[in-house]
Amino acid sequence: MSPWIFFRNALALGALMTLLAPLRGEGGVSVSVMLQWVPQAQFAGFYVAQDRGFYARRGLDVRLVHGGPHRDSARALETGEVDFSTLFLATALVQRDRGVPLVNVAQLVQRSSxxxxxxxxxxxxxxxxxxxxxxxxxxxxxxxxxxxxxxxxxxxxxxxxxxxxxxxxxxxxxxxxxxxxxxxxxxxxxxxxxxxxxxxxxxxxxGLDFPEDGLYTLASTATRSPDLARNIAEGTLEGWRFAQASPDVALDLVMRRAEDAGIPANRPHMAWMLTHILPAIFPDDGGSDSPGKLSREAYLRTARILERHGIIRHIDPFESFTLDGVSRVP
CATH class of the missing domain: 3.40.190.10 (Periplasmic binding protein-like II)
Known part of the structure; x- marks a missing residue:
């Protein structure tokens, strides 16, 4: 190999490594997740997963950011501000109807509150x-x-x-x-x-028992990096299982996040929130919903109601809306 060819290849490799470097932090692949509201027990599983290393164990360096009444998590996902966002199923269906190619990575809250x-x-x-x-x-x-x-x-x-x-x-x-x-x-x-x-x-x-908080990404991310999406989902679910087993530890993390963000919060209220959201994440009512999974029946039921009332105009195939379906597309 001539010195010129070697030098040219070395430059190309260096440029490629420079481009890829931001994708991996010291703790693994850098990923941003927007939680659709201010810090509170609604997101305890995410805090636990980050604090207890459930994301890091899967090679992820996760940055959690918060939305709120003036910061739309769907918009942040659409514009590429973040890689993943939490959204209600109904919200995601409306965004799909508007042409935003959202994909459900995990369905966290199975029941409406x-x-x-x-x-x-x-x-x-x-x-x-x-x-x-x-x-x-x-x-x-x-x-x-x-x-x-x-x-x-x-x-x-x-x-x-x-x-x-x-x-x-x-x-x-x-x-x-x-x-x-x-x-x-x-x-x-x-x-x-x-x-x-x-x-x-x-x-x-x-009749409006719509699933609520789900974890979403864009279809381009789901098809390009399905394992990344699965790891985010699995780490988050592990965090929620820990919160279910050790609520006091989870509440400590919730209170710390609220304090760091300057959000007024009291522990009895956060305890009420955690106690009442956990059954919606891990339903024990004999239904067909599995933790973390969006069922075809829940998807179609919600979409058909929204279509019937003129809130969306069409219903995409279930397979195009879920990570499992999208990641199987050749």
Whole structure:
């Protein structure tokens, strides 16, 4: 080999290594994951997986970042700001319908905890009492199930924006607010409104028991790096199993994350959240849902309801929506 050819090949190899270097950190392959809300027990399994080395054991150097009312995790994934994001299934279906090629890597939360909470002193005692009332709702990323709910009831509401807290509801600025049973519902109770002063309406009681938090990536990542996606999913599930077995350790990590982010949090509320989200991740009700897996039945049921109510226009094949299906495509 001539010296010139050797020098040219060495330069090419050096350039290639420079390009690949950012993909691997000291602890393994660098991966970013956006969790769709602020630090709280809803994401305990991720914190555990990072802290206890469940990701590192799989050759991953995972960076966890948080979304929130003003930071859309679906948008961050679409633009390439992050490699993976958590999203509700309904949100992911809406994004697919808009042309964003999302793929479900793991279905973490198998059951719905969405609820609308009405004020008894405003005579909101049934869902139809919400007609024409002021109701605070989260934005675009979380609205699909509520749109279907109002369509089933054939009512419209005076919707106002709800951000990170339920203060507007607590101060009487709205007649009802949206909530997660494991989060805002308990926060309302902690703030001093007793159960006989509020009326919860669970969306699952109206046929809208949609799976919620799932882990998603773009189809390009799923097809290019299926093992990476599986390792993220497996490490996260191991974190959730640890949180289920050792909730006090998991809560310590949750409180530390909230404190580091400057997010007000109290341990009893985080304990309530963890206690009530775990059964939705590991259901023990005789159903067909396996931890971490999105079932075809749940996918089609959710998609058909959204299509029926005009929230999405078409339903993609189940195989094109899941990691197992996409990674089998030649």
């Amino acid at each position: 969405l609820v609308l909470v009405g004020r008894e002193d405003r005579e909101v005692r049934s869902p139809r009492d919400l007609a024409g009332r002021r109701v605070s709702l989260w934005g675009d990323a979380f609205e699909a199930p509520y749109r279907a709910f109002f369509d089933i009831l054939a009512i419209s509401v005076d919707a106002v924006s709800q951000h990170r807290s339920v203060n507007l509801f607590l101060r009487g600025g709205v007649d009802a607010c949206c909530a997660m049973y494991y989060n805002e519902y308990h926060a309302i109770w902690q703030a001093g409104l007793d159960e006989d002063q509020i009326e919860p309406f669970f969306l699952r009681d109206w």
